[in-house]
Amino acid sequence: MRNWQNIHAFEVSRFLCYYRMVGVTLFELFHNRTLSLIFPNTFEYFFIFIEATRLRWSPSRLSRKTIIIAAAFIWIVIKLPQEYWIHVAQHDTTDLMKEHSWMLPAMIVAIVAILAGGYWASTRKCPPADVSLRFDADAGKPDLTPDQTAGANRTFVTCSFDSDLLEKIIMVSMISIIFSNVLPNVNSTKLQLSTGVAAIIIVNSLLSVWLARRGVGWSSAFTQFIAMAGSNVVIAFGFYLILRSGSGSIHLGNTLFFFLLLTLLVTLFDRYLPFYLARVCVKSPATA
Amino acid sequence: MDPASSITTTETRDHYPAEDNWNPSLLGHQFRRMPVCSRLSLADRKRDSGEKWAFPGWYFDNLAFVVTLWFDQLPFRLQPSDEVGWSRRFPFRLSRRSGMWTEIAGIRQIERRMECGVDSDVLIFLAVVFLRFSVPLLIPRFPLPSIVSCLIINGVDQIIFQNILISISRGIRDTTKRSISIT
Numbered sequence: 064m065r066n067w068q069n070i071h072a073f074e075v076s077r078f079l080c081y082y083r084m085v086g087v088t089l090f091e092l093f094h095n096r097t098l099s100l101i102f103p104n105t106f107e108y109f110f111i112f113i114e115a116t117r118l119r120w121s122p123s124r125l126s127r128k129t130i131i132i133a134a135a136f137i138w139i140v141i142k143l144p145q146e147y148w149i150h151v152a153q154h155d156t157t158d159l160m161k162e163h164s165w166m167l168p169a170m171i172v173a174i175v176a177i178l179a180g181g182y183w184a185s186t187r188k189c190p191p192a193d194v195s196l197r198f199d200a201d202a203g204k205p206d207l208t209p210d211q212t213a214g215a216n217r218t219f220v221t222c223s224f225d226s227d228l229l230e231k232i233i234m235v236s237m238i239s240i241i242f243s244n245v246l247p248n249v250n251s252t253k254l255q256l257s258t259g260v261a262a263i264i265i266v267n268s269l270l271s272v273w274l275a276r277r278g279v280g281w282s283s284a285f286t287q288f289i290a291m292a293g294s295n296v297v298i299a300f301g302f303y304l305i306l307r308s309g310s311g312s313i314h315l316g317n318t319l320f321f322f323l324l325l326t327l328l329v330t331l332f333d334r335y336l337p338f339y340l341a342r343v344c345v346k347s348p349a350t351a
Numbered sequence: 352m353d354p355a356s357s358i359t360t361t362e363t364r365d366h367y368p369a370e371d372n373w374n375p376s377l378l379g380h381q382f383r384r385m386p387v388c389s390r391l392s393l394a395d396r397k398r399d400s401g402e403k404w405a406f407p408g409w410y411f412d413n414l415a416f417v418v419t420l421w422f423d424q425l426p427f428r429l430q431p432s433d434e435v436g437w438s439r440r441f442p443f444r445l446s447r448r449s450g451m452w453t454e455i456a457g458i459r460q461i462e463r464r465m466e467c468g469v470d471s472d473v474l475i476f477l478a479v480v481f482l483r484f485s486v487p488l489l490i491p492r493f494p495l496p497s498i499v500s501c502l503i504i505n506g507v508d509q510i511i512f513q514n515i516l517i518s519i520s521r522g523i524r525d526t527t528k529r530s531i532s533i534t
Contacts, residue, residue, distance in 0.1 A: 065491055066491075107498070107502070110494070110498060111495065111498055111499070114494040114495040114498065115495060117494075117495075118495065198493050198495060198496055199492065199493060200491065200492055200493065200494050201492065
């Protein structure tokens with residue numbers, strides 16, 4: 064959302080990310096390994112593909128068709144065999160490397176060959192580079208003017224309680240469910256967790272919009288995170304007092320972990336959503 | 352029961368107190384009296400708890416211990432005091448540690464670490480945990496290097512953790528044998 068100028072690439076990556084997240088959530092609920100094959104993690108390699116492209120070319124040049132073909136290639140040719148190898152066949156590459164001494168040198172040779180092939184293709188076969196090689200995402204010229212960003216901020220303030228709020232609740236709920244299966248001493252049900260997450264996100268969004276309408280801005284994502292974390296710690300302490308006064312209980316370490324995780328996700332989402340909205344406005348002003 | 356084995360077991364447990372004695376709040380002189388290994392027997396803690404990872408309490412306990420290791424490097428120590436006067440409000444006194452210069456040079460710490468051989472493993476463990484938390488935060492600014500680093504860390508951390516737990520348990524066993532043979 065922050066700096067991907069190609070809207071199609073962003074939409075495809077968003078779909079791939081949520082698709083995988085649904086798969087992991089279902090896996091944590093049903094513990095069926097085949098779900099990892101049905102919901103492969105194509106998002107990660109697709110992200111690498113777009114960012115590798117951006118090292119030399121502007122991703123805006125990628126057409127919708129190219130992006131979908133790239134995603135399909137990663138999904139079918141790379142991820143499906145890999146997910147089958149890891150999750151269905153349950154082979155361990157480390158054990159195989161111990162059994163077959165030739166595997167490690169062969170893997171190193173393969174990686175070097177892939178890198179050399181990639182370099183050869185990018186310098187000889189692909190179109191000429193748009194920019195010099197760069198790893199800093201902010202090195203190039205920003206595609207949005209300050210006025211466009213300010214306009215998007217106004218849009219965010221007026222209409223951030225519809226699909227965006229729902230998206231935030233679903234995303235954080237799924238991540239919380241996944242982490243609740245990893246952390247020890249989590250006794251709440253999935254429904255209780257999701258309800259709590261939804262309530263806190265709504266409170267957070269109300270607070271964000273209330274502050275934005277009063278002209279309170281944040282100089283950096285870090286200060287925004289600290290401010291939101293402070294308010295959420297107060298909410299967590301409120302929960303603690305309420306539950307303690309009744310018959311309920313709360314695990315303070317886990318609660319703080321979930322609150323900080325939620326704060327980080329919501330802060331980044333709220334901070335960079337306006338940039339995405341601004342790009343949509345620029346690309347298709349009629350629909351926006 | 353073989354009497355020799357029972358003696359060995361008793362001596363081992365006496366030399367390395369049970370995990371119930373673990374308390375990260377025992378900073379300073381009381382904490383320092385405990386053998387290094389007993390504070391760091393991560394393999395035992397993992398085995399006793401029956402959980403794969405006792406996170407985050409496990410992590411923070413060991414973080415607290417590493418902080419105390421750094422605290423140990425100071426040439427002075429803070430000791431409880433029962434003196435009257437101003438110290439009532441602050442019932443501690445600052446005393447010079449014996450062998451101050453060897454402490455400053457860190458020689459004693461190095462000796463202790465070499466004796467047990469586990470401290471560096473804990474630092475490696477903490478370094479991996481730190482990288483797993485911090486490197487993803489760099490993705491917005493340096494996307495490609497960070498995501499590739501995350502992939503690599505994700506791939507090797509389990510191998511590192513397994514080796515660390517093995518080396519820690521081996522370090523405890525070796526030091527136990529050495530101390531028993533000395534006594």
